[in-house]
Amino acid sequence: MTIYRKKKGSDTWHWCTNCTNWPTSDYDQIERDNRPSSGELDKQCRAKEKEGNCKK
Numbered sequence: 001m002t003i004y005r006k007k008k009g010s011d012t013w014h015w016c017t018n019c020t021n022w023p024t025s026d027y028d029q030i031e032r033d034n035r036p037s038s039g040e041l042d043k044q045c046r047a048k049e050k051e052g053n054c055k056k
Helices: 043-051
Strands: 002-007 027-032
Touching: none
Parallel strands: none
Antiparallel strands: 002 027
């Protein structure tokens, strides 16, 4: 399972804890096996995942 977070009021999900935009306060969080079906996926998280540098 992967933890996904987004700032309250935002539509962008993050899943790499080493993302510079990883929400640490005032966020919504879900835990699931696959990507959230609504909202945007953070570009920095996608890049880190592609590079093999995503810390979960």
